[in-house]
Amino acid sequence: MTVDGSAADSVRDVYERLTDLMARAMGGYLHGGYFGGPRPATTMAEAADRLTDLVVERCELRPGQRLLDVGCGNGKATLRAAAAHRVRASGITLSDYQVRLSRELAAQRGMADSVDFWVADMRDMPFPEALFDAALAIESVCHVPDRTAAYREIGRVLRPGGRVVVTDFVLRRPIEDPARKAVVQASNDNFENAPVLTREEYQQAVADAGLRVAEFTDIGDEVWPSFAAVADNMRRARDVVADRMSDAEFRDMVDSLERFGTVTEIGYAVVVARKPAQPRET
Ligand SMILES: C[S@@+](CC[C@H](N)C(=O)[O-])C[C@H]1O[C@@H](n2cnc3c(N)ncnc32)[C@H](O)[C@@H]1O
Numbered sequence: 001m002t003v004d005g006s007a008a009d010s011v012r013d014v015y016e017r018l019t020d021l022m023a024r025a026m027g028g029y030l031h032g033g034y035f036g037g038p039r040p041a042t043t044m045a046e047a048a049d050r051l052t053d054l055v056v057e058r059c060e061l062r063p064g065q066r067l068l069d070v071g072c073g074n075g076k077a078t079l080r081a082a083a084a085h086r087v088r089a090s091g092i093t094l095s096d097y098q099v100r101l102s103r104e105l106a107a108q109r110g111m112a113d114s115v116d117f118w119v120a121d122m123r124d125m126p127f128p129e130a131l132f133d134a135a136l137a138i139e140s141v142c143h144v145p146d147r148t149a150a151y152r153e154i155g156r157v158l159r160p161g162g163r164v165v166v167t168d169f170v171l172r173r174p175i176e177d178p179a180r181k182a183v184v185q186a187s188n189d190n191f192e193n194a195p196v197l198t199r200e201e202y203q204q205a206v207a208d209a210g211l212r213v214a215e216f217t218d219i220g221d222e223v224w225p226s227f228a229a230v231a232d233n234m235r236r237a238r239d240v241v242a243d244r245m246s247d248a249e250f251r252d253m254v255d256s257l258e259r260f261g262t263v264t265e266i267g268y269a270v271v272v273a274r275k276p277a278q279p280r281e282t
Contacts, residue, residue, distance in 0.1 A: 008121050011143045011192045012094040015073075019098055021240045023074055025233035030073040031139045031167070032230070032268070036222030044229045051082075051167070051223070052077045055136050056228040058165040058215070058272050061085035065133035068092070070122045070154060070164075071140020075102025075115070077085050081136065090127070092120040123149045127157045135164040142168045145194040147202065151209035151273065161277040163214065170218060170269040171196045180263050186256040196266055220267035227261020 015030075022030045026048055033047020034054055039042065043049035056077070061067060063086040069078040072091025075098070082089040091102055102117040120126055122137070123144065135154050144150040147168075154164050175181045187193065203213050234254045241250065260266075 007145070007192075008015055008094055012147045013190045014190075015095040016097050017244055018241070019074060019095065019101065019228070021116065021234060021237055023076075024237040024240055024249035025230045026226075028074075029076050029138075029174065031077075032223045034219065034222050035225045036080065036219065047226060047229075049080070052138070053078055053139055054219075055165050055167060055270065056081040057085065058270070059085075059134040059136055059163065061087050061134055065129060066090070068127070068132040068135040068152075068154075068157060069203070070104060070135055070137035072098070072117065073095065073138075073140075073141070074098055075105050075117060077136070077138055078102065078115060078117075079105060079109060079111055082111060083109070087114075087133075089115045090094045090132075091117045092122065092125060093117070093165065094119065094121065119154060123153050123248070125153055125157055129156055130159040130162075132156050133159055133162050135162070137164065137166045139167055141166050142193050142196075147194075147205040148208045151206050151211055155209055155211050155273075155275050158275045160275055163272060163274045164211070166269075166271040166273070168202070168269050168271060169193070169196045170202055170220075171265065172218070172267045173265050175263065175265045180265065183256055183259040186252070189259040190253045190256060197270070203270065206271065206273050209273075211275055213271065214274050215272035217270045217272065218267035219270055220264075223268040224261045226262070227258055231255070231258035233263075 027045030029048045032155050033044050034051040035041055035047050041050055065087045067087045067089040069091040072078045072093050075091050078089045078091040096119055099117045099119050106112045106115045141150050231254050
């Protein structure tokens with residue numbers, strides 16, 4: 001690994017340890033759910049599918065295209081996108097365990113020929129330039145302190161005119177209360193998340209990577225109910241990490257996750273960025 005190896009190792013360790021627990025608590029994925037819309041989801045699994053679909057539909061995929069899932073977790077979203085839109089999909093993650101799970105899931109679903117999974121860092125990917133028509137990154141870029149580095153490398157592997165759809169946390173306004181600041185810090189520490197940027201800083205980071213922001217929508221109010229649901233589900237699934245975490249460590253992690261969902265100074269952004277069709281396009 002050529003970039004920031006020790007930070008990447010810490011993120012990988014989180015997922016080697018917590019993937020099973022998170023997937024059990026998050027409707028099979030490792031991300032939050034979308035509880036908005038005219039008929040809001042009634043379960044975490046339904047909400048998590050909806051969040052996946054909300055991202056995938058913004059990729060504007062056509063059959064036969066190539067999709068990259070950046071930080072693919074256990075591959076569930078990758079496979080859902082590939083099946084729904086009949087595209088060829090590649091997924092990358094820092095975790096060997098997640099690559100194994102993703103390949104197993106693909107084989108179980110008879111999709112091994114249309115997807116591939118790799119251990120790789122999103123800041124230095126083993127793909128040639130302009131290979132992909134679109135990319136998605138659900139709650140993965142949030143682990144990279146230098147967002148520009150992540151977006152620049154994603155931009156490199158996108159074809160001109162291709163788009164990337166990302167979900168990431170965003171700072172809506174300063175957090176003044178020290179207790180709420182501490183909640184965010186604890187959650188960032190537990191899950192190795194990088195500091196949250198403001199909307200302006202975020203858009204600048206994407207622009208600095210040579211991409212154009214086509215959409216920046218904060219759906220935080222519709223996603224925050226996930227945190228209480230996930231915390232409840234984790235408490236019920238305590239046995240999954242019985243041999244990996246003490247009771248105190250588990251309680252601290254789950255409590256801080258639940259409280260994170262009450263910090264309304266933080267939003268949840270859906271970011272759509274496009275690679276210019278011409279190098280000099282403005
Ligand atoms: C919260 S999980 C989300 C997984 C998946 N996108 C989902 O929604 O189910 C974060 C994922 O990002 C990956 N990730 C974090 N930092 C990464 C990096 N620098 N390069 C590649 N993957 C990374 C982790 O390995 C993990 O798979």
